[in-house]
Amino acid sequence: MSAVATKPLLELDQVSVDYVLADRRVRAVDNVSLSIAQGEILGLAGESGCGKSTLAGAVLQILKPPAEVSGGRILFQGQDLVAMSREQLRRVRWRHVSLVFQSAMNVLNPVMRVGDQFVDMFKAHDRIRKSDALARAGDLLELVGIDRGRVRSYPHELSGGMRQRVVIAMALALEPELIVMDEPTTALDVVVQREILQELEVLKQRLGFAVLFITHDLSLLVEFSDRIAIMYAGEIVESAPSDVLFRHARHPYTNGLMSSFPPLSGPIVPLTGIPGSPPDLAKPPSGCRFHPRCPQCTGIDSSLHRLQISERPVLREIDAGHQVACHWVEGP
Amino acid sequence: MSTLEVHRLGKRFPVRGAGLKREMLDAVADVSFTLSPGRVTALVGESGSGKSTVARLLARLYAPTDGTIVFDGHDVSDQRRRKTLLDYRSHVQMIFQDPFASLNPVKRIDYHIARPLQIHGICARGAVDGRVRELLARVGLVPPDEIAQKYPHQLSGGQRQRVAIARALAVEPSVILADEPISMLDVSIRIGILNLILQLKRELGIAFLYITHDIASARYVADEVLVMYRGRIVEQGPTDAVLLDPLHAYTKLLLSAVPNPESGLRLEPLVRAHLADESDLELVEARPGHYVRRPA
Amino acid sequence: MQPIGADEAAPSAVPLTVQQVPTARRRRLPGLPLWLRLLLSNPKSRMGLMIVFGMFAVGVLAPWLATHDPTAYSLLDAKQSPSWNHFFGTTDQGTDIWSQVVWGTRNSLFLGFAAATLATVLAATLGILAAYCGGWVDDLINFATNVFLVIPTIPLLIVTSSYLKSRGSLSMVLILGLTLWAFEARILRAQALTLRNRDFILAARVAGEPTWRIVVYELMPNMISRIAAAFVLVFYISLLTAAGLQFLGLGDMNSQSWGVTLYWAQVNSAVLQGEWWPFLFPGVALALTVLGLVLILAGLDEVSNPRLRKPPKQGRGMISGLFLGHGRAK
Numbered sequence: 001m002s003a004v005a006t007k008p009l010l011e012l013d014q015v016s017v018d019y020v021l022a023d024r025r026v027r028a029v030d031n032v033s034l035s036i037a038q039g040e041i042l043g044l045a046g047e048s049g050c051g052k053s054t055l056a057g058a059v060l061q062i063l064k065p066p067a068e069v070s071g072g073r074i075l076f077q078g079q080d081l082v083a084m085s086r087e088q089l090r091r092v093r094w095r096h097v098s099l100v101f102q103s104a105m106n107v108l109n110p111v112m113r114v115g116d117q118f119v120d121m122f123k124a125h126d127r128i129r130k131s132d133a134l135a136r137a138g139d140l141l142e143l144v145g146i147d148r149g150r151v152r153s154y155p156h157e158l159s160g161g162m163r164q165r166v167v168i169a170m171a172l173a174l175e176p177e178l179i180v181m182d183e184p185t186t187a188l189d190v191v192v193q194r195e196i197l198q199e200l201e202v203l204k205q206r207l208g209f210a211v212l213f214i215t216h217d218l219s220l221l222v223e224f225s226d227r228i229a230i231m232y233a234g235e236i237v238e239s240a241p242s243d244v245l246f247r248h249a250r251h252p253y254t255n256g257l258m259s260s261f262p263p264l265s266g267p268i269v270p271l272t273g274i275p276g277s278p279p280d281l282a283k284p285p286s287g288c289r290f291h292p293r294c295p296q297c298t299g300i301d302s303s304l305h306r307l308q309i310s311e312r313p314v315l316r317e318i319d320a321g322h323q324v325a326c327h328w329v330e331g332p
Numbered sequence: 333m334s335t336l337e338v339h340r341l342g343k344r345f346p347v348r349g350a351g352l353k354r355e356m357l358d359a360v361a362d363v364s365f366t367l368s369p370g371r372v373t374a375l376v377g378e379s380g381s382g383k384s385t386v387a388r389l390l391a392r393l394y395a396p397t398d399g400t401i402v403f404d405g406h407d408v409s410d411q412r413r414r415k416t417l418l419d420y421r422s423h424v425q426m427i428f429q430d431p432f433a434s435l436n437p438v439k440r441i442d443y444h445i446a447r448p449l450q451i452h453g454i455c456a457r458g459a460v461d462g463r464v465r466e467l468l469a470r471v472g473l474v475p476p477d478e479i480a481q482k483y484p485h486q487l488s489g490g491q492r493q494r495v496a497i498a499r500a501l502a503v504e505p506s507v508i509l510a511d512e513p514i515s516m517l518d519v520s521i522r523i524g525i526l527n528l529i530l531q532l533k534r535e536l537g538i539a540f541l542y543i544t545h546d547i548a549s550a551r552y553v554a555d556e557v558l559v560m561y562r563g564r565i566v567e568q569g570p571t572d573a574v575l576l577d578p579l580h581a582y583t584k585l586l587l588s589a590v591p592n593p594e595s596g597l598r599l600e601p602l603v604r605a606h607l608a609d610e611s612d613l614e615l616v617e618a619r620p621g622h623y624v625r626r627p628a
Numbered sequence: 629m630q631p632i633g634a635d636e637a638a639p640s641a642v643p644l645t646v647q648q649v650p651t652a653r654r655r656r657l658p659g660l661p662l663w664l665r666l667l668l669s670n671p672k673s674r675m676g677l678m679i680v681f682g683m684f685a686v687g688v689l690a691p692w693l694a695t696h697d698p699t700a701y702s703l704l705d706a707k708q709s710p711s712w713n714h715f716f717g718t719t720d721q722g723t724d725i726w727s728q729v730v731w732g733t734r735n736s737l738f739l740g741f742a743a744a745t746l747a748t749v750l751a752a753t754l755g756i757l758a759a760y761c762g763g764w765v766d767d768l769i770n771f772a773t774n775v776f777l778v779i780p781t782i783p784l785l786i787v788t789s790s791y792l793k794s795r796g797s798l799s800m801v802l803i804l805g806l807t808l809w810a811f812e813a814r815i816l817r818a819q820a821l822t823l824r825n826r827d828f829i830l831a832a833r834v835a836g837e838p839t840w841r842i843v844v845y846e847l848m849p850n851m852i853s854r855i856a857a858a859f860v861l862v863f864y865i866s867l868l869t870a871a872g873l874q875f876l877g878l879g880d881m882n883s884q885s886w887g888v889t890l891y892w893a894q895v896n897s898a899v900l901q902g903e904w905w906p907f908l909f910p911g912v913a914l915a916l917t918v919l920g921l922v923l924i925l926a927g928l929d930e931v932s933n934p935r936l937r938k939p940p941k942q943g944r945g946m947i948s949g950l951f952l953g954h955g956r957a958k
Contacts, residue, residue, distance in 0.1 A: 160379075260519045274521075451835060451836045
């Protein structure tokens with residue numbers, strides 16, 4: 001389970017991210033608070049448009065206009081990344097916090113050999129001789145299970161799974177304390193995905209980094225992460241340790257998500273998924289953003305219904321380590 | 333309703349070998365199965381397994397290099413005449429993986445559904461609009477009048493995929509080939525599409541070929557499962573026979589790799605196996621109705 | 629691949645004909661067709677459209693705008709600099725330059741428009757057909773394209789003009805069109821190739837659509853912005869080429885055209901005599917029209933490729949975001 005640390009490694013405190021357009025602002029991330037302890041794997045699950053990728057960009061401070069962080073603090077080892085200068089950020093990025101994207105080909109330069117790309121990266125952060133850098137690149141490739149001779153290969157000569165491993169090796173190169181992974185295995189085969197995740201687990205034990213793992217595949221997170229946070233329409237609606245979330249999820253959206261995964265064993269029962277589709281963040285529903293699709297928003301209890309359609313629920317702790325933002329869960 | 337049978341289907345593509353040598357790659361080899369009315373047959377495999385190629389062969393987008401395709405008792409694998417091809421297309425339709433790319437961005441929804449009706453003369457000219465609305469309602473897109481006037485980019489992924497299904501239904505097909513119809517949709521929307529497929533199978537008796545890399549969805553929707561690896565079928569049989577009692581090493585590998593929270597174990601190690609070149613092996617009936625590729 | 633959800637933006641590879649109007653201010657008349665609105669909202673193409681529209685208007689209204697008969701001689705009025713009577717002055721023979729330029733607009737624009745139409749129709753049809761059919765059709769069309777690409781336009785025009793009895797506009801249009809289509813055909817073929825394997829084309833095949841319908845109704849509408857760009861490009865190249873030939877004396881010297889006016893200006897050594905008006909005004913008319921077309925082209929590019937668009941003016945938000953780090957709470 002998670003390593004115990006008194007001060008969290010990463011703490012998001014009421015972070016909001018807006019997309020500033022010509023005539024209005026669209027809030028993609030709304031007052032999100034999260035924390036990740038050292039060596040912990042936090043899974044962030046949500047569907048498209050929920051803001052999870054925007055959040056990843058905010059953590060690394062790589063958001064491009066029109067996106068901008070419009071509120072809150074992002075504390076890494078106690079320091080607010082939002083308030084840092086470009087130079088300070090440059091020193092934090094990659095050395096302490098790195099990022100793995102979904103598609104390796106968005107990261108790897110197709111006309112440069114793999115080893116040279118590592119050299120590029122090392123030189124950007126340190127004074128180092130090319131031969132040393134190449135040797136370290138070879139070490140890193142072996143670390144992720146690739147033959148070190150591949151340092152001389154071009155990206156297109158590697159399979160999809162190997163390319164993604166290269167990208168992970170790059171993210172590990174400077175031994176950061178936190179790696180943010182945005183759908184790192186979604187485009188890969190299930191077998192390759194499993195191999196990579198197993199390797200990541202081993203590396204994590206060895207090097208002790210923490211991971212913010214962002215994906216839409218909730219069943220994957222239940223197996224892989226220590227804690228899971230569920231995001232919907234820019235907000236965190238539930239967060240709990242993985243096994244607690246799996247067996248005792250309380251938020252109707254979380255339950256809806258989980259019942260969208262057909263079982264691999266046991267009886268095959270008809271499932272319903274969640275009717276409707278995620279809201280347009282430019283015009284989100286009033287009150288609880290999930291209420292138009294929520295099976296618990298029925299109007300039977302009129303005072304509850306009034307709350308659901310007018311007031312935004314707040315994330316509250318209902319059990320040890322288990323937080324939910326839901327009027328229905330909280331009861332009268 | 334008719335049956336679509338495939339016997340020892342094969343498709344070879346030329347690929348550039350080292351230097352000037354032209355090598356042939358077997359994208360699909362020795363594939364045989366039957367699509368029967370009112371049944372969903374799942375074709376499960378990873379990328380590169382050849383499953384999409386099988387769909388495109390059955391949709392007559394390419395011609396097979398080996399084997400035969402038999403529809404309703406007639407061999408259709410070789411015909412290139414437009415009339416017979418058109419007739420085939422009025423019985424066998426396809427839906428694609430990417431819900432945006434499969435609709436023409438500059439045409440409204442009613443155009444997409446009206447065209448097959450017009451090409452195949454399914455109904456009188458005056459009745460086309462009404463039939464379009466009917467089809468939209470059948471796939472759950474309501475109100476149909478509003479939806480018919482929209483452009484693809486104004487609909488969500490799930491809605492677009494329903495439009496694609498409505499388009500396929502327009503010709504009143506016997507067979508629908510569904511090539512990864514849900515893999516690009518949001519998780520909470522996938523079940524809706526799978527339920528629609530089950531409903532159409534029950535109500536209209538359509539035979540479905542459901543192609544996917546997601547075993548769990550195959551289990552939910554299919555009556556029969558075919559597992560493909562490197563262009564060949566390595567195991568086939570009734571769904572739970574194959575998925576709960578897998579006999580081939582590759583099937584076992586796939587099943588152990590899929591995230592399964594129910595299993596209670598964290599990241600169980602993969603059941604690795606030496607997957608030999610399967611080209612010399614034959615499909616053998618190991619249990620009633622359950623075939624495995626193994627040494628004869 | 630990432631799942632596509634309700635508010636996923638359309639992929640930017642798709643030409644813009646139907647994409648939502650970008651967040652530019654929408655105070656324009658809602659009744660106008662989408663493409664016109666998009667072009668009007670972009671300042672470059674707006675300016676270009678105004679110029680070109682203005683020139684077309686001049687051409688159409690020539691009978692009313694011209695003050696004199698452009699062919700009338702009057703030695704009394706010869707060599708006059710611009711005045712109230714003769715807005716653009718007179719030539720050595722006393723013909724009114726303003727009227728010549730105004731009437732010349734018709735001819736010049738007609739030449740450009742006709743050549744552009746011919747070339748674009750050829751380029752679009754052949755290019756898309758080559759891309760869609762592949763095989764021997766593609767090979768044949770590529771061969772033809774290469775042959776025509778090699779033919780140099782101006783020498784060919786010079787040669788044919790010397791041989792043809794009548795140097796009418798028709799032969800010039802024909803030759804311009806036939807030599808300029810090849811360049812655009814290659815480009816349109818390349819774009820059609822990227823669209824050919826898109827699922828909606830496969831879906832059309834599976835639905836049973838015949839080839840010609842796929843080319844005309846499925847592929848072409850998705851290439852409108854590129855085809856429009858091809859048209860505008862050939863238009864201004866034709867304008868310049870035609871004017872150039874006329875200047876060299878190879879056009880129909882009896883017609884009214886900017887190039888012809890320039891020719892006579894040169895023949896009469898206007899420059900040496902210090903008369904700037906015979907060549908300035910037709911030159912400016914030509915340059916202005918070409919400018920307008922180029923501006924439309926620039927706007928078209930931005931309209932079809934969203935990545936070229938400039939972000940909306942934001943002032944503080946953007947600057948602070950770029951240099952000082954994000955998150956200055958507003």
